[in-house]
Amino acid sequence: xxxxVDLVEIARVREFARRNPRFLKRVFSASExxxxxxxxxxxxxxxxxxAAKEAVYKTLxxxxxxxxxxxxxxxxxxxxxxxxxxxGRGVFAKQPIRRGTVIERVPVxxxxxxxxVGGLRNRVVQKYFYIWTKNSVALTxxxxxxxxxxxxxxxxxxxxxxxxxxxxxxxxxxNEEITINYxxxxxxxxxxxxxxxxxxxxxxxxxxxxx
Numbered sequence: 001x002x003x004x005v006d007l008v009e010i011a012r013v014r015e016f017a018r019r020n021p022r023f024l025k026r027v028f029s030a031s032e033x034x035x036x037x038x039x040x041x042x043x044x045x046x047x048x049x050x051a052a053k054e055a056v057y058k059t060l061x062x063x064x065x066x067x068x069x070x071x072x073x074x075x076x077x078x079x080x081x082x083x084x085x086x087x088g089r090g091v092f093a094k095q096p097i098r099r100g101t102v103i104e105r106v107p108v109x110x111x112x113x114x115x116x117v118g119g120l121r122n123r124v125v126q127k128y129f130y131i132w133t134k135n136s137v138a139l140t141x142x143x144x145x146x147x148x149x150x151x152x153x154x155x156x157x158x159x160x161x162x163x164x165x166x167x168x169x170x171x172x173x174x175n176e177e178i179t180i181n182y183x184x185x186x187x188x189x190x191x192x193x194x195x196x197x198x199x200x201x202x203x204x205x206x207x208x209x210x211x
Contacts, residue, residue, distance in 0.1 A: 010047040017046070027053070029071045048072075056082055090148045090177045097172040103155060105165045106142035113137060130164070140164045149192055150179035156186050 016023045024033055036045040049072040056070050071083045113119040113135055128145040129137040144164055154172050158165045182192045
């Protein structure tokens with residue numbers, strides 16, 4: 001992870017909003033606006049969210065995503081959380097990885113479909129498990145269940161007897177996200193059942209070195 005500090009003056013955000021009536025809707029999500037406006041003095045709350053968005057935007061390498069897609073909120077315990085619409089967590093290269101390099105080889109835990117309520121229709125199974133055989137699924141250890149899907153992946157995976165091997169299929173730059181095609185074949189463009197956000201920008205996140 002990378003750590004930094006982003007500071008935003010409260011008066012600056014208030015002045016932006018005063019001069020440009022569209023400022024709030026162009027920067028903050030509807031839920032963020034509703035939360036801040038419910039406060040007696042909304043501007044400190046807008047300012048802290050603006051600072052958080054700016055920090056995330058820089059971390060994303062100024063990726064081509066709108067600020068409204070970056071939402072800052074608090075969880076049940078009151079801790080601040082950041083959600084980026086359309087993209088899950090990911091794995092990123094700590095150093096350059098050459099094409100053909102084994103990124104990691106990890107053990108897997110195999111389960112019969114009947115061990116889950118709803119079988120393959122179970123949402124938890126769909127998010128984190130690989131189809132292993134006709135009647136079983138596998139949970140990969142290591143970073144295996146954190147790789148995001150891409151139709152233009154830079155890595156693929158090969159199933160072993162009780163292992164999964166992830167290998168670079170092209171050169172991967174330091175800080176680049178490592179992605180795989182969930183369909184198995186890197187060239188397979190078949191739908192994976194959810195909206196895919198393609199991004200090749202540098203990010204801070206889970207970092208991995210080649211095995």
